[in-house]
Amino acid sequence: xxxxxxxxxxxxxxxxxxxxxxxxxxxxxxxxxxxxxxxxxxxxxxxxxxxxxxxxxxxxxxxxxxxxxxxxxxxxxxxxxxxxxxxxxxxxxxxxxxxxxxxxxxxxxxxxxxxxxxxxxxxxxxxxxxxxxxxxxxxxxxxxxxxxxxxxxxxxxxxxxxxxxxxxxxxxxxxxxxxxxxxxxxxxxxxxxxxxxxxxxxxxxxxxxxxxxxxxxxxxxxxxxxxxxxxxxxxxxxxxxxxxxxxxxxxxxxxxxxxxxxxxxxxxxxxxxxxxxxxxxxxxxxxxxxxx
Amino acid sequence: xxxxxxxxxxxxxxxxxxxxxxxxxxxxxxxxxxxxxxxxxxxxxxxxxxxxxxxxxxxxxxxxxxxxxxxxxxxxxxxxxxxxxxxxxxxxxxxxxxxxxxxxxxxxxxxxxxxxxxxxxxxxxxxxxxxxxxxxxxxxxxxxxxxxxxxxxxxxxxxxxxxxxxxxxxxxxxxxxxxxxxxxxxxxxxxxxxxxxxxxxxxxxxxxxxxxxxxxxxxxxxxxxxxxxxxxxxxxxxxxxxxxxxxxxxxxxxxxxxxxxxxxxxxxxxxxxxxxxxxxxxxxxxxxxxxxxxxxxxxxxxxxxxxxxxxxxxxxxxxxxxxxxxxxxxxxxxxxxxxxxxxxxxxxxxxxxxxxxx
Numbered sequence: 001x002x003x004x005x006x007x008x009x010x011x012x013x014x015x016x017x018x019x020x021x022x023x024x025x026x027x028x029x030x031x032x033x034x035x036x037x038x039x040x041x042x043x044x045x046x047x048x049x050x051x052x053x054x055x056x057x058x059x060x061x062x063x064x065x066x067x068x069x070x071x072x073x074x075x076x077x078x079x080x081x082x083x084x085x086x087x088x089x090x091x092x093x094x095x096x097x098x099x100x101x102x103x104x105x106x107x108x109x110x111x112x113x114x115x116x117x118x119x120x121x122x123x124x125x126x127x128x129x130x131x132x133x134x135x136x137x138x139x140x141x142x143x144x145x146x147x148x149x150x151x152x153x154x155x156x157x158x159x160x161x162x163x164x165x166x167x168x169x170x171x172x173x174x175x176x177x178x179x180x181x182x183x184x185x186x187x188x189x190x191x192x193x194x195x196x197x198x199x200x201x202x203x204x205x206x207x208x209x210x211x212x213x214x215x216x217x218x219x220x221x222x223x224x225x226x227x228x229x230x231x232x233x234x235x236x237x238x239x240x241x242x243x244x245x246x247x248x249x250x251x252x253x254x255x256x257x258x259x260x261x262x263x264x265x266x267x268x269x270x271x272x273x274x275x276x277x278x279x280x281x282x283x284x285x286x287x288x289x290x291x292x
Numbered sequence: 293x294x295x296x297x298x299x300x301x302x303x304x305x306x307x308x309x310x311x312x313x314x315x316x317x318x319x320x321x322x323x324x325x326x327x328x329x330x331x332x333x334x335x336x337x338x339x340x341x342x343x344x345x346x347x348x349x350x351x352x353x354x355x356x357x358x359x360x361x362x363x364x365x366x367x368x369x370x371x372x373x374x375x376x377x378x379x380x381x382x383x384x385x386x387x388x389x390x391x392x393x394x395x396x397x398x399x400x401x402x403x404x405x406x407x408x409x410x411x412x413x414x415x416x417x418x419x420x421x422x423x424x425x426x427x428x429x430x431x432x433x434x435x436x437x438x439x440x441x442x443x444x445x446x447x448x449x450x451x452x453x454x455x456x457x458x459x460x461x462x463x464x465x466x467x468x469x470x471x472x473x474x475x476x477x478x479x480x481x482x483x484x485x486x487x488x489x490x491x492x493x494x495x496x497x498x499x500x501x502x503x504x505x506x507x508x509x510x511x512x513x514x515x516x517x518x519x520x521x522x523x524x525x526x527x528x529x530x531x532x533x534x535x536x537x538x539x540x541x542x543x544x545x546x547x548x549x550x551x552x553x554x555x556x557x558x559x560x561x562x563x564x565x566x567x568x569x570x571x572x573x574x575x576x577x578x579x580x581x582x583x584x585x586x587x588x589x590x591x592x593x594x595x596x597x598x599x600x601x602x603x604x605x606x607x608x609x610x611x612x613x614x615x616x617x618x619x620x621x622x623x624x625x626x627x628x629x630x631x632x633x634x635x636x637x638x639x640x641x642x643x644x645x646x647x648x649x650x
Contacts, residue, residue, distance in 0.1 A: 175379035178343055179441075181366050182373040183393035183448055193396070197383040 041259050044252035056253035061229045065238035066257070068149065072221070072234060073214035076153040080210055084161025085203070089195070092169035093177065103166070109158045117155045118223025121148055148224035149232050157214045161206035168202040168276075169195075201275040208272065212265040216258055294319045295452060295484065296355040300346045302335055309335040310346070311508040320482045322475070324495035327505035328531070333488045334456055336505070340486065341373050341454050342366040356451060372445030372483075376457040378437045380429040386440050387425035390415055393448035415443040418477070435466040442474075446481075453485040459494065467491075471498050492532045496520060504528050526644045529570045536576070536614045538569040542645060568644045573617040575640040578604065578626060587635040590614065592628055604628065606636060 046053055056062060090096070091103060109117060123129050125142040135142060142148045176198065180190040196203075218236040225232045229241065235254060242251035295317040302310040310332045317323050325333035338344040339354065343366055346352050354362045361369055381389050388395075390412045394403055403411065416422050419439040429437055438458055445453060458474075459467040475498050478485055489495050495502045496516040504511040504519055504527070512524040523529035530537070542565040579587065593613070594605035601617040608614060616636060618626070628634070 175375050175377060176381060178366075179373065179375065179379040179444075180381075180392065180396070182341060182343075182371055183396065183444065184367045185392070185396040186367070189396045193392075194381055197381075 038259055041252055041255050044248055045256045047252075048249050052249050053253050053256075056250035059250070061233070062238065062250070062254060064231075065233045065235045065254070068146070068233060069215050069235040071146070072149050072153040073211055075150050076157050076214045077207060077211050079154055080157055081161050081203070081207055083158070084163075084165055084206060084210075085199075087162045088165035088169050091166050092172075093174045106159050106162050109156050114156050114217065114219030115223055118152050118220040121151050121155070121224055125151075143224050144226035144232065146232055149221050149234060152220040152224045153214050153217055156217050156220045157210045160210035160213065161203065164202050164206035164209070165199055168199055172198055201272055205269065205272040205276060208265055208268050212261060215261055294355075294357060295340065295486075296353070296358075297336070297340065298353040298355070299349060299351040300336070300339055300354065301349060301352065302332075302339060302344060302346050308508045310339070313508075313510060315503060315510065315513065317484060317486065320484055321500050322478045322485045322487065322498065323501045323503060324487045324489055324499040325503050325505055326489055326492060326495040326531075327511075328490060330507075331505040332508040333490075333503075333505045337454050337456055337486060337488045340452070341371050342369050343373075370448065370451045372442075372448060372450030372453045374438070374441050374445050374453070374455045374458045376460045378429070378434075378441045378461075380437055380441055380444070382429055384428075385425060386416070386421065386427050386429070386432070387412055389429070389440055390444045390447050392444060411447060415447055418446070419443045433466075434462050435470055438462065438470065442477075446483075450483065453483045455485065455487045457488055457490070459491075460489070467494070474498060496532070504531065506531070523642065526568060526570070529642055529644075534573055534615060536571045536573065538571070538612065540567045540569055541565065542567050565645050568646070569638075569641050570644070571614075571638040571641045573603070573615045574601070576614070576616045576636050576638050578606075578616055578618060578622075578628070579635050579637070580626065582635045583637060587637040590634055590636050592630055592632045592634060595623075595628060595630065597623070606634070608636075 087102065087106060091099060122143050124131060125135060125148065126132050127136065127143070129143075140147075142151070176194050177190050180194045181187075185193065216236060217234075218240070221234050222237055222240075225234070225237055227233065227237065227241070229238075233241065235258060239251050239254045239258070242248075242254060297313055297315045297317075300310055300313045301308070313332075313336060315336075325336060327333045335344060339346050342361070342364060346354070346362065352362070353360050356369065381392065384392070391408050394408050394411065397403075412425065413422070416425055419442060421436060421439060421443075424432070424436070424440075429440070432440065442455075442458070455474075459470050462470065471494055474487075487495070487499065496519075499516060501513060502516055502519050503513045506527045512519050512528050514522070514524075519528060520532055523532065529535055577583075582589075588608055590606035590608050592604060593607050594603075596603040596605075597620070602620055602623045604616045604618060604623075606614050606616060614636065626634075
């Protein structure tokens with residue numbers, strides 16, 4: 001019976017009104033809170049036509065903001081990638097003192113407000129900070145300059161790769177690595193030929209999320225940025241400045257880039273999630289008992 | 293090649309995995325490390341492989357052919373290690389898995405591509421998986437995967453083959469087949485092989501010698517025959533197959549059970565000591581009438597005919613339960629029924645008096 005088949009598909013015998021209500025609430029909420037604002041961004045950006053939209057990108061300050069954002073992400077993401085792989089390797093494959101503390105500390109940037117993350121760097125490297133005098137004497141400026149933006153970005157995006165890899169590597173264990181080593185592979189060969197291929201989708205997933213956050217971060221970079229147009233403004237800061245100037249078309253045009261980045265991240269994320277799921281299924285399969 | 297382990301201890305925090313272990317393994321031997329989980333057998337194997345380092349002690353040594361390898365890293369020991377869960381490289385084909393150990397060699401020692409291909413094909417032939425080279429591990433059954441893991445370990449021509457519960461994840465039928473295959477492979481290659489297992493049947497059937505381990509120590513080392521028929525301790529007799537245990541006392545130098553004497557006597561043991569009497573199910577006979585003074589009255593509580601032997605459970609007058617294996621012919625002759633009153637008597641018993649092993 002087709003009715004029964006439909007019931008089986010939904011996997012539920014709840015009455016119709018329950019299903020309808022729950023689905024309506026979810027869909028309406030997503031539409032109002034997520035899809036509508038995203039639509040508004042593009043609507044506002046193109047409200048005065050294509051030429052007005054593209055004019056926003058010809059502005060020197062806009063180009064500078066995009067460059068700054070790419071620079072900050074371009075440095076923060078690779079560094080956190082290296083750190084994330086090293087940390088998850090250490091946590092998953094070795095036992096050492098302070099391991100619990102390291103795991104807890106990795107989550108620190110998730111736990112504290114991004115504004116605090118920015119303030120920490122001002123307290124350390126700012127004029128009145130611990131190293132302020134020494135840095136000034138050597139002509140190095142970190143706060144209200146590019147290095148500060150990069151440091152703040154690194155700080156807030158620090159956990160993404162590690163968080164993704166730790167459970168994955170813990171689940172996989174270290175037997176394959178031991179097998180490689182017993183066959184005569186050195187550490188480097190073991191890493192490139194055995195470990196990395198096993199975690200590659202997890203790495204990509206972490207990098208994707210890390211990059212999205214690095215490019216979109218507002219709070220932390222806002223504290224350490226000079227907020228000078230064409231200076232150390234990143235894209236989110238530039239959008240904020242444009243909007244405060246009532247230049248809404250330019251602001252929304254810039255915002256559309258970040259929104260697009262978000263959409264691309266989302267699509268990439270779902271594709272990678274599917275890959276990761278397959279990977280963990282196959283790693284489970286290889287551990288189950290089978291008949292020859 | 294001969295392997296000698298001298299005074300090896302290993303602890304993980306407060307847990308002692310190995311306590312002053314010494315063992316000599318002969319060249320070309322297939323030896324099993326047999327024991328329950330937590331007995332230290334896998335740790336001992338990993339110490340031999342170099343995956344665990346023993347507790348520092350000036351007297352402890354791991355000798356490969358007289359050479360101390362205690363400080364040599366795993367990769368330099370030339371050991372072929374096979375894991376319980378195969379640990380095949382998931383993203384590589386069967387061919388590449390087997391070739392791995394040859395490909396990672398330094399350029400000067402690496403065989404030519406054609407030599408690698410020949411080697412892998414001869415190994416695929418050996419494990420009876422010709423034509424499977426292009427498959428990936430997840431396309432193979434468990435038994436096939438473990439054969440690939442073995443071929444991968446053999447590719448580096450190891451001095452010693454270390455197998456860590458290699459058949460533990462396989463079902464009974466496949467396990468039996470692979471066990472026989474491993475034995476014939478060993479007879480062909482003669483590579484010194486150390487097999488870790490908790491399956492006493494596997495250890496007794498496949499190995500030249502068995503090392504029975506318990507609580508971080510070696511209980512007994514010997515040929516399968518010896519450990520089975522001349523168990524050195526209560527643990528060994530209990531661990532190697534089913535056994536009935538009776539708790540009696542020593543009287544006039546002889547272990548006594550329900551006023552019945554069993555086993556040999558030893559004058560030197562004082563009266564009143566506890567004696568534990570172990571009798572294998574097939575070393576007990578069942579009779580309708582008492583035979584001699586060592587017969588005990590018992591009631592049949594269960595008869596299981598599924599198997600080569602019939603397994604009979606009986607209850608003694610002391611409410612102790614005993615198990616007896618009889619042949620199907622005997623079962624028919626006796627016309628046993630549930631609830632029947634019969635007499636059992638042990639034909640062969642091993643007696644352990646704690647502190648005074650007889």
